[in-house]
Amino acid sequence: MSVGDIAPFPATRRLDQWLWFARFSKSRSLAARLCASGAVSVNGGPVKKANHPVRVGDLVTVLQGPWQRQARVVGLGLRRGSATEARGLYDETAPLSRRIDPAPEWVPLLGDE
DSSP: OOGGGSOSSOSOEEHHHHHHHTTSSSSHHHHHHHHHTTOEEETTEEOOOTTOEEOTTOEEEEEETTEEEEEEEOOOOSSOOOHHHHHTTEEEEEEEEESSOOOGGGHHHHTOO
16 A cells, blocks of 8 residues: 555544544533434434544434434544534535424414413
């Protein structure tokens, strides 16, 4: 193997690491917990392990509390950078959607009267 055989960018990235780089979670350990809890799916299939490989073009769905985010991976990233840099790692494929309705006692507090 020569120096020219080494690719400068990886073809895959660990899912927990990508979620952290793309700022879907505040820490990598929280991203790993999201994966382990079944709150993340890749290309429609549920993910149970944080080391699931993610590739450019994959469709990632993340459940965060009552919200669901869906994004297509456009970059794998090399580090956790600024919010602008993180936004360049994915394209939202659907608007942020509420997957469950809040309890009735919370509705007035949320302003949805």
